[in-house]
Amino acid sequence: MARALLLALDYGGTKHTAALLVPGERTWLAHGRVFSSPGADATCDQAAMLDLARRLLREHPGQLTAVGVSFGGPVDATRGVVRLSHHVPGWEETPLAARLQAELGAPVAVDNDANVAALGEWTFGAGQGCTSLLYVTVSTGIGGGWVLAGRIWGGADGMAGEIGHVVVRPGGVPCVCGKNGCLEAEACGWGIAAKARAWLEGGGERLKAGNRHPEADSGKQEAGTALLALAGGRSEAVTAQMVAQAAAEGDPLAQAVLDDAAEALGAGLGGAINLMNPERVVLGGGVTKAGERWWQIVRDTARRHALPQTRVEIVPAALGDDAPLWGAAALAQAL
Amino acid sequence: MARALLLALDYGGTKHTAALLVPGERTWLAHGRVFSSPGADATCDQAAMLDLARRLLREHPGQLTAVGVSFGGPVDATRGVVRLSHHVPGWEETPLAARLQAELGAPVAVDNDANVAALGEWTFGAGQGCTSLLYVTVSTGIGGGWVLAGRIWGGADGMAGEIGHVVVRPGGVPCVCGKNGCLEAEACGWGIAAKARAWLEGGGERLKAGNRHPEADSGKQEAGTALLALAGGRSEAVTAQMVAQAAAEGDPLAQAVLDDAAEALGAGLGGAINLMNPERVVLGGGVTKAGERWWQIVRDTARRHALPQTRVEIVPAALGDDAPLWGAAALAQAL
Numbered sequence: 001m002a003r004a005l006l007l008a009l010d011y012g013g014t015k016h017t018a019a020l021l022v023p024g025e026r027t028w029l030a031h032g033r034v035f036s037s038p039g040a041d042a043t044c045d046q047a048a049m050l051d052l053a054r055r056l057l058r059e060h061p062g063q064l065t066a067v068g069v070s071f072g073g074p075v076d077a078t079r080g081v082v083r084l085s086h087h088v089p090g091w092e093e094t095p096l097a098a099r100l101q102a103e104l105g106a107p108v109a110v111d112n113d114a115n116v117a118a119l120g121e122w123t124f125g126a127g128q129g130c131t132s133l134l135y136v137t138v139s140t141g142i143g144g145g146w147v148l149a150g151r152i153w154g155g156a157d158g159m160a161g162e163i164g165h166v167v168v169r170p171g172g173v174p175c176v177c178g179k180n181g182c183l184e185a186e187a188c189g190w191g192i193a194a195k196a197r198a199w200l201e202g203g204g205e206r207l208k209a210g211n212r213h214p215e216a217d218s219g220k221q222e223a224g225t226a227l228l229a230l231a232g233g234r235s236e237a238v239t240a241q242m243v244a245q246a247a248a249e250g251d252p253l254a255q256a257v258l259d260d261a262a263e264a265l266g267a268g269l270g271g272a273i274n275l276m277n278p279e280r281v282v283l284g285g286g287v288t289k290a291g292e293r294w295w296q297i298v299r300d301t302a303r304r305h306a307l308p309q310t311r312v313e314i315v316p317a318a319l320g321d322d323a324p325l326w327g328a329a330a331l332a333q334a335l
Numbered sequence: 336m337a338r339a340l341l342l343a344l345d346y347g348g349t350k351h352t353a354a355l356l357v358p359g360e361r362t363w364l365a366h367g368r369v370f371s372s373p374g375a376d377a378t379c380d381q382a383a384m385l386d387l388a389r390r391l392l393r394e395h396p397g398q399l400t401a402v403g404v405s406f407g408g409p410v411d412a413t414r415g416v417v418r419l420s421h422h423v424p425g426w427e428e429t430p431l432a433a434r435l436q437a438e439l440g441a442p443v444a445v446d447n448d449a450n451v452a453a454l455g456e457w458t459f460g461a462g463q464g465c466t467s468l469l470y471v472t473v474s475t476g477i478g479g480g481w482v483l484a485g486r487i488w489g490g491a492d493g494m495a496g497e498i499g500h501v502v503v504r505p506g507g508v509p510c511v512c513g514k515n516g517c518l519e520a521e522a523c524g525w526g527i528a529a530k531a532r533a534w535l536e537g538g539g540e541r542l543k544a545g546n547r548h549p550e551a552d553s554g555k556q557e558a559g560t561a562l563l564a565l566a567g568g569r570s571e572a573v574t575a576q577m578v579a580q581a582a583a584e585g586d587p588l589a590q591a592v593l594d595d596a597a598e599a600l601g602a603g604l605g606g607a608i609n610l611m612n613p614e615r616v617v618l619g620g621g622v623t624k625a626g627e628r629w630w631q632i633v634r635d636t637a638r639r640h641a642l643p644q645t646r647v648e649i650v651p652a653a654l655g656d657d658a659p660l661w662g663a664a665a666l667a668q669a670l
Binding site for chain 2: 153158159160161169267272274276277305309
């Protein structure tokens, strides 16, 4: 009999990845990627992904037993229907699971990328061995997903895990969702960049008002100098990466902005811990590379916000950008 | 064969209730209550409850098939062990499930009262028919519990549902837990009373600063007059009930305090909805009797905080103070 194969598919915003896994193994049998061409719609992307999957299956023969799919947008996981994509037109109400099942002849499970990434970390990454897990990706935006008792918890409308839009600072930084002081606006990449720009433009007063770690003021450098230099003198060009770099170089303004973002994240996580008491919190995404001080503030603040009887185990993600793909394999494995 | 019987026990702070249910029925076969004498310890209370249970079972013969227990304090539900009571000494690390099982000869499940009340509302009350439920009791303090996919979600340490200690207003009202601006401090009975006292003592300026519903200012009455009269002229004697009554009588200060508490609760619920996307939120406890305006502000604020794709179904609890007892019966029924 032919060997069993699982197919994992990850539809990202601009790149789509497919991989084959032999059940029980921990390295991909095969792996491939295609990029969306500018102006591509849902039909193009589905055709490109199907071509890629068929090529992998042709080159690595076996019995396809199940397909798991991570999709970068809201999904009705129960029905296997993509609600929409925020990046690519034409995905509205696409019955992706049914279509793939018809094309590939195997059962298909679909869920959104944050949920699937959570399952990936739980099955193959930093969440192994725990019974409940909150996964949060702190990157351009903030997304999250829950694994409770070994299963994705998507909630009544597939929206669970949206910790990025929990308000942690009423009246704070305006968020893309229309509220102010959402965790995303206070702690993610664009939020960090926006706050740094505002503080640069507002000068010392803004820095003082927002700076919750006064020791950052006592540096020998003048606040903002290194950051502004990295941005070529134009505050509007500041990015979160520049903030992290300037902070590492000792710029007190950049450090204060980063500390402030870490503290907002810790507060949000502490609240989530009080609400759900997960055994572990796994943090992924680019902002988590901001250094040991950022991690320390996140953990200390979460500990201070969480009730003393709760566990506060906050660890870095292990799978990086591959978390959704590994999660898709885990979804397939569970079918 | 003797009819099957379920025994439900509810250990409260000062009163303990026991009831017998024939599985599948919706009215108690028998029901009794004992009160803790002042100075009672865990041993007294356990003996009194056991006496009561034995009496009910003697008077209503049958085959005891299972026992469900609601306990007013932290519980390790997996092991059936009471961690401690905040009201009665001597409960530390009591293996309540094992003891009751030895005494009564039937399997026993124990959980804390907020979790059990959530299960009670889900099985017999306002949560019937939904797949996920957040239950919050807004009373002297604020407690909460989750029922997800038909089961209590207690979390890694039995602490899930502690929405009362999620910070909704950083730097706000000091909370018993040591933080500031916890939902409990901003929205529960003692929080409402404390805020009313502070605003009465601080005069109009405090009122203005905290008042998020300016129309409350436009009443014909002078702010605080009715409330102060209810408290016999002594601001330190103000209670949450007086605030609700004065608000109903048109006192603008009392109304503003109540509105502010409702808004804090709505914000906390909106955050919980973004995090977990429950199908329904059930609110119980004395503060929920504060009137239609309070409910409207809670619902509107939660809707504003929750992402548009999430359901925001916020309904009053149906079982009142009996929710833990009904939940204990549901716990027993599930054994």
